[in-house]
Amino acid sequence: MSQTEKSCFPVTFRFEPLAGGVEKVFVAGDFNQWNPIANQLHEEGGVYSLTIQLPRGKYAYKFVVDGRWIADPNADSYSSDFLGEDNAIVEVGKNVTGLRIVDFVLEGHPDAEKVFVTGDFCAWKPNQFLMRKDSQKIWHKQLVLDSGQHPYKFVLNGDTYISDPDAIHTTEDGFGGVNSLKIVDEFCPEAIPQKRNNVVLTAMFGNDEQIAGCNLLEPGIIEFSAKAFLNDIERIELLIGDITFTMRETYRDSQFVYYKREVPIEKSDYRYLFKYIDGNTILYYGQEGFTAETGKWFRFNTDSAAAFFTPEWVCNGIIYQIFPDRFANGNPALNPDFYEWYYSGKNTLPPPDEKLRWGQQYYHFVNNWTDSSPLKLNPLHSEEKPDWWCFYGGDIPGINQKLDYLEELGVTILYLNPIFEARSNHRYDAADFKKLDPRLGKTEDFQKFVK
Numbered sequence: 001m002s003q004t005e006k007s008c009f010p011v012t013f014r015f016e017p018l019a020g021g022v023e024k025v026f027v028a029g030d031f032n033q034w035n036p037i038a039n040q041l042h043e044e045g046g047v048y049s050l051t052i053q054l055p056r057g058k059y060a061y062k063f064v065v066d067g068r069w070i071a072d073p074n075a076d077s078y079s080s081d082f083l084g085e086d087n088a089i090v091e092v093g094k095n096v097t098g099l100r101i102v103d104f105v106l107e108g109h110p111d112a113e114k115v116f117v118t119g120d121f122c123a124w125k126p127n128q129f130l131m132r133k134d135s136q137k138i139w140h141k142q143l144v145l146d147s148g149q150h151p152y153k154f155v156l157n158g159d160t161y162i163s164d165p166d167a168i169h170t171t172e173d174g175f176g177g178v179n180s181l182k183i184v185d186e187f188c189p190e191a192i193p194q195k196r197n198n199v200v201l202t203a204m205f206g207n208d209e210q211i212a213g214c215n216l217l218e219p220g221i222i223e224f225s226a227k228a229f230l231n232d233i234e235r236i237e238l239l240i241g242d243i244t245f246t247m248r249e250t251y252r253d254s255q256f257v258y259y260k261r262e263v264p265i266e267k268s269d270y271r272y273l274f275k276y277i278d279g280n281t282i283l284y285y286g287q288e289g290f291t292a293e294t295g296k297w298f299r300f301n302t303d304s305a306a307a308f309f310t311p312e313w314v315c316n317g318i319i320y321q322i323f324p325d326r327f328a329n330g331n332p333a334l335n336p337d338f339y340e341w342y343y344s345g346k347n348t349l350p351p352p353d354e355k356l357r358w359g360q361q362y363y364h365f366v367n368n369w370t371d372s373s374p375l376k377l378n379p380l381h382s383e384e385k386p387d388w389w390c391f392y393g394g395d396i397p398g399i400n401q402k403l404d405y406l407e408e409l410g411v412t413i414l415y416l417n418p419i420f421e422a423r424s425n426h427r428y429d430a431a432d433f434k435k436l437d438p439r440l441g442k443t444e445d446f447q448k449f450v451k
Helices: 396-401 403-406 441-451
Strands: 008-015 025-029 042-044 047-056 057-065 068-070 076-080 086-092 097-107 114-119 137-144 146-157 161-162 169-172 178-182 213-220 219-229 237-242 243-246 248-252 256-262 269-276 281-286 289-291 297-299 319-322 411-416 420-422 430-437
Touching: 008 025, 008 057, 008 086, 025 047, 047 057, 057 146, 076 411, 097 114, 097 146, 097 178, 137 146, 137 178, 137 420, 219 237, 237 256, 243 256, 396 403, 396 441
Parallel strands: 319 411
Antiparallel strands: 008 047, 025 057, 042 047, 057 068, 057 086, 076 086, 097 137, 114 146, 146 161, 146 178, 169 178, 213 219, 219 256, 237 243, 237 269, 248 256, 269 281, 269 297, 281 289, 420 430
């Protein structure tokens, strides 16, 4: 029996409608690329059910009841579907916890200069984990990951994303393609950090280049940084040429310990390594990753480094964040009317005897500025959810009119939520990053504001 077969578990989905008249029920989720007709539940005695074999991991899903998407009301937990509603969550084989060692392998692409692996484990940074090409021109990378499931892709030469052609499991990537899915379960070796056991866990570290691990902190000072797994090593030393510095622990999170060391600048060009020590084991971290001997050193040149020094006005400033739509309505003539093309079909009030269906959007304006009740509960929705689609009419003239008030508070810096033209009230879904949202004001309004 293959590892994949052994690591699958039977999961039964059940749906019991509150009333009769239901014809067809399907289940759609991460496990079937959200296909609304791939897995149909079977009815017996008024209860619909279906058992599916799933690998260990956490899956979001919904029932599709006669075309209507419904989160399982009996699920153990829920997560946002980013459309104003919830997905149900099922955890399969959730008894496996902790860190595991995971291998990523890509065959082919022998002519690629570099291949990286990226995924949710590194916030999808494209060049965090450089893979190694062996004598057979097969690319390898070993990482330490949390148990569960992790979407990932390979990145060729730093800019071309591809899915793993040998991946057994996939999930939608949100851009019309698919991510490969790595199932991290009991078949992956455990990674157990332990001090003084002569073992240094190295599998989670990327191969950053050139100025990795150091930064021009301020004129005359370089800050070097490194990290290690929590409770894994005794110390890290910084080697700069023939000089050795002991790095200082600065903070820790649930997985890593972070180290830093500030060094005065005495010349323009440096070569440096990090030395990881645990018991009798010593590993050096440089441009070739972890090595038993001092391999290829990192290099840092103060003349070519892109230095960024935090301005004094930021260091000593008092920042006030503004959500423009909810701050102040300075010009009611700018209030939205929702006639833009992207509101088509989403600006119509449902009939008096009906409420909004699951996932149905209704963009509208709240005439009473002081009425915050829609932000807590949408009376037009069939589910007890806030009204995510309402606007209050805050704008740039309103902010401009409140500058004296903000100054009285001692505010010196304003941080605005997005102000670009967008459909939503938060405007993170910008339609045009080069255009001020006309519901916030005209170009001359913004010019007057920033002056």
